[in-house]
Each structure stands twice: as C-alpha cells, then as structure tokens.
Amino acid sequence: MASGADKLLAFYAAPPADISLDEVDLDRLPRHVSIIMDGNGRWAERRGLDRSAGHAAGVDSLRETITACVRLGVGVLSAYAFSTENWKRPRREVELLMDLFATTLVAELPLFHQEQVRLELWGDLSALPAKTYATFCRGMDETAGYSTMTLALAVNYGSRAEITRAARHIARDVARGILKPEDVTEEALAKRLYTADVCDPELLIRTSGELRLSNYLLWQIAYSELYVTETLWPDFDRWELLRAIRAFQGRERRFGGVSRG
Numbered sequence: 001m002a003s004g005a006d007k008l009l010a011f012y013a014a015p016p017a018d019i020s021l022d023e024v025d026l027d028r029l030p031r032h033v034s035i036i037m038d039g040n041g042r043w044a045e046r047r048g049l050d051r052s053a054g055h056a057a058g059v060d061s062l063r064e065t066i067t068a069c070v071r072l073g074v075g076v077l078s079a080y081a082f083s084t085e086n087w088k089r090p091r092r093e094v095e096l097l098m099d100l101f102a103t104t105l106v107a108e109l110p111l112f113h114q115e116q117v118r119l120e121l122w123g124d125l126s127a128l129p130a131k132t133y134a135t136f137c138r139g140m141d142e143t144a145g146y147s148t149m150t151l152a153l154a155v156n157y158g159s160r161a162e163i164t165r166a167a168r169h170i171a172r173d174v175a176r177g178i179l180k181p182e183d184v185t186e187e188a189l190a191k192r193l194y195t196a197d198v199c200d201p202e203l204l205i206r207t208s209g210e211l212r213l214s215n216y217l218l219w220q221i222a223y224s225e226l227y228v229t230e231t232l233w234p235d236f237d238r239w240e241l242l243r244a245i246r247a248f249q250g251r252e253r254r255f256g257g258v259s260r261g
C-alpha cells in the first residue's frame with residue numbers, strides 16, 4: 001500500500017514551470033485553509049455557457065482542493081458555498097445550486113469515507129430544501145467519527161447573522177442564569193459560533209480577483225493571511241493551492257506584535 005508521502009508525491013507530480021511541491025514547507029502548513037469560491041458565473045459566461053455549468057465545474061475544483069488538502073495534511077478546509085444573500089439570485093439558479101449540493105454530496109461521500117474526511121456545515125440549514133438538508137445531515141452523520149481532515153461548507157451562511165445568533169444565545173444564557181455578564185468573553189462568544197469546533201483560518205483564499213469579504217467569517221479571520229487570485233474558481237487547482245500556501249509561508253505573521261526582522 002502506498003504511504004502518505006508516496007501519495008503526496010504522486011498527486012503533485014508533473015508541476016508547471018512556476019511552482020512545485022519543493023517550494024512549500026510541509027512542516028509549516030496552515031492548519032485551516034478557507035476559501036471564498038468565486039467566479040463560477042464568469043467562467044461559464046466566457047464560454048457561452050449557462051451559469052450552472054460554472055457551478056458544476058466548480059465542484060471539480062472543490063474535489064481537487066479537498067484531495068490536495070488531505071494529501072498535504074491540512075487539518076481543516078472550509079469553503080463558502082452559499083451566502084444568506086445568494087437567495088437573491090434568479091430562482092432557477094438557486095434551485096439548481098441546491099440540487100447540485102445534494103447530488104454532489106451523495107456522489108462524493110465515498111471520497112469522504114476513503115479519505116476519512118469529517119463533514120461540517122456552517123449556516124442556517126433549516127431554510128434549505130428538504131432534499132439538500134437531508135443529504136447534508138446524512139453526510140455529517142456518516143462522517144462524524146473521522147479525523148483526517150474536517151471539511152466545512154458554509155451554506156446559507158452570513159457572518160453578521162452568525163454573530164447575532166451567538167449574541168442571542170449569550171443573552172438567553174445570561175437571562176437563565178447559566179452565564180454571568182462578567183463571563184461574556186471572546187471565548188464565550190466564539191464557543192457559540194458555527195465554527196466552535198475548529199481553529200480560526202490561518203489562510204483565507206478568494207478567487208476571481210474580488211477584494212471583498214462578502215460577510216464571510218468576519219470574527220474568525222481577525223488574524224488570517226489573505227490571498228486573492230485572479231483565477232476563477234473552476235480553474236483553481238492543486239497548483240493554485242500550492243501558490244497560495246507558498247505566499248502564506250512567505251508572510252511574517254505578527255498578530256499585532258512587532259516585526260522580528
């Protein structure tokens with residue numbers, strides 16, 4: 001049976017001219033990589049295709065990125081799949097996306113089992129169509145015991161709604177006497193966010209060149225390194241991920257302190 005190192009070398013064989021596996025330090029990988037997957041629509045429109053073709057192609061990029069993170073040994077990969085604002089899209093596009101989430105989840109479950117990937121969902125799932133909701137629940141149930149990597153998908157997620165929800169939980173706990181006002185700390189709030197189970201992202205990638213956070217993980221990315229690439233999400237691949245990690249490793253992370261240089 002091939003070892004983890006063999007699998008990694010095979011996965012990253014045949015590099016392009018500007019990047020190779022040798023350029024990243026495998027001992028200093030970001031523990032949590034988070035991605036704002038953007039540009040599916042533009043990718044499709046540039047090819048004269050329906051936007052849904054861009055979302056379908058985006059699934060291939062997500063699968064490749066999941067595999068790349070597993071091979072590298074990244075502990076948490078999270079991705080923004082559908083925002084609380086995305087309901088404003090044409091009804092047909094929303095329906096197709098919800099359908100795509102459900103069919104993709106079912107199709108990719110064998111990969112999660114094979115690679116022992118635990119699925120987490122962030123967002124208000126109660127508003128999702130029944131089939132999508134049930135599929136997500138099945139995915140979370142079936143993978144709950146895995147620990148190779150956590151894949152978190154943000155679906156019907158908005159950071160302001162998440163923080164508001166956490167504040168409401170705190171207010172309720174204070175009202176019930178479970179929590180004292182002086183115990184309302186950053187940790188107490190963080191424990192009530194969807195992300196309570198994982199460390200904050202160390203690297204946040206946004207594709208398609210937009211310089212926005214789009215209401216994504218506003219609390220959790222306080223000290224994340226940001227990496228924006230012009231590449232549209234359906235063109236994002238294992239090499240783009242390595243370029244992002246190389247850039248991350250080239251940064252000096254000061255967390256508000258002073259430069260060591």
Ligand code: FPP
Binds near residue numbers: 233
């Ligand atoms: C942004 O591109 C992308 C989305 C809103 C959907 C992301 C969904 C996928 C990548 C499908 C796979 C996901 C799962 C969870 C199976 P956009 O439509 O905003 O692109 P544009 O800015 O070019 O219009």
